[in-house]
Amino acid sequence: MTAALIDGKAEAGLLLDEITHAVENLRAKGQRIPGLAVILVGEDPASQIYVRKKREDCAQVGFTSQAHLLSAQTTQHELLDLIDRLNADDTVDGILVQLPVPQHIDTETVIERISPTKDVDGFHPYNVGRLSLRLPTLRPCTPYGIIHLLDRAGETYKGRHATVVGASNIVGRPMALELLLAGATVTICHRFTRNLRPYVESADILVVGVGKRGIVNSDWIKPGATVIDVGMHRDKSGRVTGDLEFATARERAGKITPVPGGVGPMTRAMLLQNTLSAYTRRQRSPE
Numbered sequence: 704m705t706a707a708l709i710d711g712k713a714e715a716g717l718l719l720d721e722i723t724h725a726v727e728n729l730r731a732k733g734q735r736i737p738g739l740a741v742i743l744v745g746e747d748p749a750s751q752i753y754v755r756k757k758r759e760d761c762a763q764v765g766f767t768s769q770a771h772l773l774s775a776q777t778t779q780h781e782l783l784d785l786i787d788r789l790n791a792d793d794t795v796d797g798i799l800v801q802l803p804v805p806q807h808i809d810t811e812t813v814i815e816r817i818s819p820t821k822d823v824d825g826f827h828p829y830n831v832g833r834l835s836l837r838l839p840t841l842r843p844c845t846p847y848g849i850i851h852l853l854d855r856a857g858e859t860y861k862g863r864h865a866t867v868v869g870a871s872n873i874v875g876r877p878m879a880l881e882l883l884l885a886g887a888t889v890t891i892c893h894r895f896t897r898n899l900r901p902y903v904e905s906a907d908i909l910v911v912g913v914g915k916r917g918i919v920n921s922d923w924i925k926p927g928a929t930v931i932d933v934g935m936h937r938d939k940s941g942r943v944t945g946d947l948e949f950a951t952a953r954e955r956a957g958k959i960t961p962v963p964g965g966v967g968p969m970t971r972a973m974l975l976q977n978t979l980s981a982y983t984r985r986q987r988s989p990e
């Protein structure tokens with residue numbers, strides 16, 4: 704069997720078209736346009752590229768955007784001050800701090816400073832708590848994008864076993880909450896899981912977001928399973944690959960996301976979707 708490809712790039716493009724259309728409608732009615740503020744601390748080259756792409760995405764759909772590119776020496780106090788100003792700025796609907804931040808800054812303190820109503824990354828404990836209580840509001844972009852891709856691929860959840868490998872705050876944990884919300888029976892595997900193999904072998908839906916190649920063996924994939932690879936690795940020649948050995952995984956799976964062109968583009972699209980949702984909520988009930 705050769706798995707059908709889940710085309711994240713194409714799906715993201717469709718969603719961006721819908722958002723563009725929504726912005727055109729707002730413009731036609733003379734209403735305010737949604738705005739995103741992106742903060743980058745330091746000069747990490749990959750983060751610089753992601754921030755630039757996020758601003759290009761905003762321009763494409765017609766959102767306003769501001770970039771705050773701060774030096775690596777920025778103090779936590781200065782960063783929190785900026786977040787306070789953006790929280791109070793009525794033209795800003797979404798605020799995101801590109802991760803990782805430098806060592807001297809505490810990630811959790813920064814995330815908690817962002818108003819939950821503007822937390823378009825969906826990382827604030829308020830928004831993660833709401834997701835865990837089946838009251839999703841602003842949802843972490845990568846898992847939300849994966850659910851979008853699974854839904855569009857006709858996936859069903861009730862009575863199905865979903866295994867999530869990796870328990871990070873950005874991917875694994877919220878992914879498990881999303882799959883639970885959708886009705887799947889969910890297993891989360893992490894660094895203390897002794898024997899990964901049986902959990903992978905029994906997964907109807909497998910999400911791998913470990914950040915390392917070779918942890919999950921593609922030979923373990925249940926024939927016909929739906930496989931989502933969240934990993935992203937760049938080799939010396941610049942080639943981008945996922946956590947899984949793709950050729951073998953594709954021979955076993957029923958449906959599979961490629962890397963690049965799977966989860967990544969959908970993550971970016973969901974950020975815009977969240978910004979539009981934050982805008983709509985704030986228009987309805989401004990603070």
Ligand SMILES: Nc1nc2c(c(=O)[nH]1)N[C@@H](CN(C=O)c1ccc(C(=O)N[C@@H](CCC(=O)O)C(=O)O)cc1)CN2
Nearest residue numbers: 753799800801802803824844943963964965967968970
């Ligand atoms: N504040 C946040 N920080 C980080 C997040 C996040 O969601 N919010 N996620 C990652 C980085 N990231 C977005 O910020 C991101 C990374 C990669 C892609 C992507 O589209 N990847 C492409 C391949 C890229 C390439 O070819 O260079 C793909 O998979 O097709 C999107 C978003 C950590 N930080």
Ligand SMILES: [Mg+2]
Nearest residue numbers: 806808809810
């Ligand atoms: Mg830190």
